Amino acid sequence: MAFLELKSLNAFYGKAQALHDVSLHVKPGEIIAIVGANGAGKSTLLDSVMGMTTTTGDILMEGKSINQLSTAEIVQSGVGYAPERFNLFPYMSVRDNLLVGAYTSRESIESNLAIVHKLFPKLKERQHQETSTQSGGERQMVSLGRALMTSPRLLLVDEPTIGLAPKVCGEIAVALKRMCDELGATIVITEQNANFAMTLASRLYVLESGVVKAEGTVDELRGDARLTEAYFGA
Amino acid sequence: MMQIVIQGLLLSGLYALIAMGFTLIFSVGRVLNLAYGAYLLIGGYVYFTVSQTFGVPKPIGLLIAATVGCAVGLLKYRFLVKPLKGDHVAVEISTLILAVVLQAGVVFLYGDSSKILLPIVPGVIQVAGASVTYNLLAATIASWAILIGLYIIVRKTHIGRAMQAVSMDNKGAAISGVDPDKINMFTWGLSGTLGAIAGVFFASYTQLHPAMWVAPLIIAVAVVIVGGIGSIIGTLIVAHIIGFMEIISVALIAPELRGVFTMILIIAVLLIRPQGLFGREELQ
Incomplete structure (x- = not known):
């Protein structure tokens, strides 16, 4: 059974339709990537899974519909989200940002904090620093750390490398891989940087104007000349 | 001089209590609750009815007033603010x-004449040559206790961190598992409770009158604008600035100018530092 499955999903912002008949699935313990250009609907797709848009169609987690759940209930059911703009709490310390993430999983605060500090030692060193004074890379780490504090079994990560230096992108990639391998998390990332996505994901979905245009393994998609030119470089 | 210092401290404590519920709502819910003074009105009249008319013990009367204030806050959020959200x-x-x-x-219920609310704690004490009513002293102690408690709740507890989170980033709070709607509900209830308690002390310091909600609203708005929205410490400090300005103007300049300097201060802050002296627009 798929861990996450979207069936004929349509998403709307008011009257504007942002996703059209999107279907995809994620197997347990797998990393998949959704690649596409700016405005393709990648963030909308993740927002929709989190119950933050108006949708039709089905969103199933372990076979159960989560369409009618509130965002807080979806988090409680085991979905963590690190959004593109981080949405951190700028005048709270790194530690307090992480502790907000523990709002629904208070029994595992210490163990989750230990995991976050092991993955991102910098966050322990700077635990008393306000996030408004941090670099983009550090804020991405706090965002991922906060998502981990929710004890997720499924982690949604929106454009984890956008605006970050190559060295930091490498650190984020390593951390995501460890989350999957060591913590057993199932991960969905969205990326404009298809090459970064390929280093992590076992399968990819290509999204264009809210429509899934292609899907498959990296090797399968590399065989498509048009897609290779558009997304994966010559 | 000692009289001014002591009266200033006491009045400022009451002003801080009055302003706190207002700043909570603006910080967390982003709502300028112009009915905030009504919590004080309700608190004062409920206490008057329960304790002074029916003779219920004063602490229970205060508890009932606070509960009614909380209920009004919750109902106001549920049936007025939430449907109009945005x-x-x-x-x-x-x-x-x-x-x-x-x-x-x-x-309609009580008539439009003023009523005297008997002191919650009767009596007068001399402190360094200054006369201090036990009632205002009790209000100040209650005010400080509530403000310290509130500070601890906001800074050290899960619900307090969630309130800060909602005030800073609604989406960030939601994806952390915090339900912003429930936090708003909690904050409106807390604000109503604080307002009603402040109303009992304010009415016993001044008097009960159907229009008594206006002056506390102006005080709350003044403290929040000058202090900066969202800062508990800022609210406390500015409540003292305004309290002392009022006491000094009454004692040394002219009682008629009691509120004028506060208004001038508001305008000056809006012109020079619109975010307030301590504010960041988020709850801290």
Whole structure:
């Protein structure tokens, strides 16, 4: 059974339709990537899974519909989200940002904090620093750390490398891989940087104007000349 | 001079208590609750009815007033603010209308004349040559206890961190598992409770009157604008600045100018530092 499955999903912002008949699935313990250009609907797709848009169609987690759940209930059911703009709490310390993430999983605060500090030692060193004074890379780490504090079994990560230096992108990639391998998390990332996505994901979905245009393994998609030119470089 | 210092400290404590519920709502819910003074009106009249008319012990009367204030806050959020969410002008006009309606209700039930609310703690004590009523002293102690408790709740507890989170980033809070709607509900209930308690002390310091909601609203707005929205410490400090300005103007300049310097201070802050002296627009 798929861990996450979207069936004929349509998403709307008011009257504007942002996703059209999107279907995809994620197997347990797998990393998949959704690649596409700016405005393709990648963030909308993740927002929709989190119950933050108006949708039709089905969103199933372990076979159960989560369409009618509130965002807080979806988090409680085991979905963590690190959004593109981080949405951190700028005048709270790194530690307090992480502790907000523990709002629904208070029994595992210490163990989750230990995991976050092991993955991102910098966050322990700077635990008393306000996030408004941090670099983009550090804020991405706090965002991922906060998502981990929710004890997720499924982690949604929106454009984890956008605006970050190559060295930091490498650190984020390593951390995501460890989350999957060591913590057993199932991960969905969205990326404009298809090459970064390929280093992590076992399968990819290509999204264009809210429509899934292609899907498959990296090797399968590399065989498509048009897609290779558009997304994966010559 | 000692009289000024002591009266200033006591009045400022009361002002801080009055302003705190208002700043909570603006910080967390982003709502300018122009009916905030109505909590004080309700608190004062409920306490008057329960304890002074029916003779219920004063602490229980205070508890009942606080509970009614909490209930009014919750109902106001559920049936007025939430349905109008996103339309700030509609919310502000509605809350103002609600305050006027509540005032009319009080006039209908109690008449439009002033009533004396007997001191919660009667008696007078001499402190360094200054006369201090136990009542205002009790209000100040209660005010400080509540403010310290509130500070600890906001800074050290899960619900407090969630309140800060909602005030800073609604989406960030939601994806952390915090339900912003429930946090708003909690904050409106807490604000109503604080307002009603402040109303009992304020009415016993001044008097009960159907229009008594206006002056505390102005105090709350003044403290929040000058202190900066969202800062508990800022609210406390500015409540003292305004309290002392009022006491000094009454004692040394002219009682008629009591509120004038506060208004001048508001305008000066809006011109020079619109975010307030301590504010960041988020709850801290």
